[in-house]
Amino acid sequence: MARALIFAPKTAARGDVIEIRTLIAHPMESGQRSDGQGGLVARDILRKLECRYDGVLVFSAELFAAIAANPLVSFNTVATASGTISITWSGDNGFAQTESVMLTVS
Amino acid sequence: MQAAIAAFVGNAPLRDGRVAFGIAPLVDNGNAVPMTVRVDSPMTEAEHVRSIALFNELNPNTEMAVFHLGPRCGRAVVSTRVRLATSQRLVALAKMNDGTCWQHAVDVIVTLAACIES
Amino acid sequence: MKTPVFAFALLVAAAHADPRRSGFDDMSASTQALQRDDTLNPALLWLKDGEQRFTSLCVRCHQPQAMRGVATRYPAFDSRLKRPVTLGERINLCRTRYLESKAWGAENEEWLGLETFVANASRGLPLAPPADQRLAPFREQGRQLFVQRLGQLDFSCAQCHDQNAGGRLAGSLIPQAHPTGYPIYRLEWQGLGSLQRRLRNCMAGVRAEPFAYGSAEFVALELYLMQRAAGMAIETPAVRP
Numbered sequence: 001m002a003r004a005l006i007f008a009p010k011t012a013a014r015g016d017v018i019e020i021r022t023l024i025a026h027p028m029e030s031g032q033r034s035d036g037q038g039g040l041v042a043r044d045i046l047r048k049l050e051c052r053y054d055g056v057l058v059f060s061a062e063l064f065a066a067i068a069a070n071p072l073v074s075f076n077t078v079a080t081a082s083g084t085i086s087i088t089w090s091g092d093n094g095f096a097q098t099e100s101v102m103l104t105v106s
Numbered sequence: 107m108q109a110a111i112a113a114f115v116g117n118a119p120l121r122d123g124r125v126a127f128g129i130a131p132l133v134d135n136g137n138a139v140p141m142t143v144r145v146d147s148p149m150t151e152a153e154h155v156r157s158i159a160l161f162n163e164l165n166p167n168t169e170m171a172v173f174h175l176g177p178r179c180g181r182a183v184v185s186t187r188v189r190l191a192t193s194q195r196l197v198a199l200a201k202m203n204d205g206t207c208w209q210h211a212v213d214v215i216v217t218l219a220a221c222i223e224s
Numbered sequence: 225m226k227t228p229v230f231a232f233a234l235l236v237a238a239a240h241a242d243p244r245r246s247g248f249d250d251m252s253a254s255t256q257a258l259q260r261d262d263t264l265n266p267a268l269l270w271l272k273d274g275e276q277r278f279t280s281l282c283v284r285c286h287q288p289q290a291m292r293g294v295a296t297r298y299p300a301f302d303s304r305l306k307r308p309v310t311l312g313e314r315i316n317l318c319r320t321r322y323l324e325s326k327a328w329g330a331e332n333e334e335w336l337g338l339e340t341f342v343a344n345a346s347r348g349l350p351l352a353p354p355a356d357q358r359l360a361p362f363r364e365q366g367r368q369l370f371v372q373r374l375g376q377l378d379f380s381c382a383q384c385h386d387q388n389a390g391g392r393l394a395g396s397l398i399p400q401a402h403p404t405g406y407p408i409y410r411l412e413w414q415g416l417g418s419l420q421r422r423l424r425n426c427m428a429g430v431r432a433e434p435f436a437y438g439s440a441e442f443v444a445l446e447l448y449l450m451q452r453a454a455g456m457a458i459e460t461p462a463v464r465p
Binding site: 017018019021028030032053056058059060061062063064065066067068069071072073074075076077078080 | 137138139140160162165166167169170171172173174175176177178179180181182183184185186187188189190
């Protein structure tokens with residue numbers, strides 16, 4: 001379980017556009033680095049980030065080796081109704097992790 | 107990079123504008139370069155950005171990220187941090203729901219830290 | 225006739241202005257932005273981890289609020305070991321002495337997180353090295369290490385960081401090297417690391433055999449560096465290129 005943080009407001013008015021910042025600890029090993037013994041360190045990156053708002057996919061990102069380690073991805077979503085915002089990260093070597101935050105919409 | 111852009115754009119018309127690629131022109135360290143892409147769009151059901159793609163010229167891999175948006179985003183603004191191997195040109199491309207594509211290219215100078223790990 | 229007095233006072237104040245700069249001031253605006261905003265700083269991942277670890281391990285003896293000010297006084301003299309210890313060492317000693325655990329190894333992620341949490345509790349406070357006389361010989365040893373030439377390139381720390389601070393080395397601005405923000409998120413490492421890791425990079429840079437992690441030389445050097453930076457505000461966790 002990698003450390004992950006989601007920064008999003010806890011409350012919002014209906015119709016507000018809120019910013020969601022996501023951060024996760026991951027080396028994003030590009031597969032280009034030398035391992036010091038003539039070979040390359042194997043690629044190990046996150047490939048996808050998905051944001052679901054009460055189960056509905058509202059945003060996703062395909063990530064490639066150029067994304068810096070400990071990736072930050074921030075985006076916006078409209079506060080439609082109170083519910084759960086969940087972020088799922090997935091990638092090489094079967095990496096899959098989901099974190100959620102609650103949003104109260106008035 | 108042109109081939110990757112062509113693959114993303116397909117037959118759609120490609121124009122400059124509507125996309126603002128925010129990134130420092132002179133970068134402290136190429137290992138973690140913050141950047142924000144803003145696309146001018148109302149993000150309504152009728153008119154919105156479907157995807158934003160980031161390309162580079164001189165890294166080992168041309169694609170950096172592809173973001174998939176929709177009207178539920180409210181605003182077409184995405185931020186992340188990328189790795190840049192060397193000074194080069196970067197392009198942010200936005201594909202709209204009406205099929206048109208818009209782009210913004212920036213040239214970035216990358217410096218590296220002097221005292222690195224051995 | 226108040227104006228001339230005021231002007232004279234300003235002049236005197238300017239003449240005595242602190243010439244010291246944090247590495248923060250030498251960075252580009254976008255890197256500074258990473259440090260300023262806690263929601264952008266990658267070090268937050270370690271900080272949050274450290275906070276959780278503190279509440280599960282350390283609260284049996286320590287209140288989190290009591291950690292404020294602690295980092296300003298380190299390295300400090302440890303009476304049992306009869307020598308100075310760094311903040312990181314102190315945390316590890318707590319583990320072995322009071323929690324019956326094995327010591328963490330160098331650059332252990334959990335250890336870094338905890339050190340980040342404790343140092344962050346003093347963010348904004350000025351470094352206040354203790355006036356403990358027992359530290360004096362070790363601090364002097366640190367000063368000597370700072371001015372002594374090292375490595376194939378035969379540079380001393382002082383040559384770059386005292387005499388040539390503000391100049392350039394291989395395109396990078398040479399900072400004054402005040403350790404106000406450790407542990408730092410170094411963009412070059414794409415991770416969080418300790419002062420000793422950074423010092424080892426410096427030594428590798430002049431092609432010297434780096435001192436071992438936890439060595440007496442590093443403790444002495446840190447003691448001297450903290451005195452050199454006395455009064456400057458703690459920035460932990462800092463971001464550096």
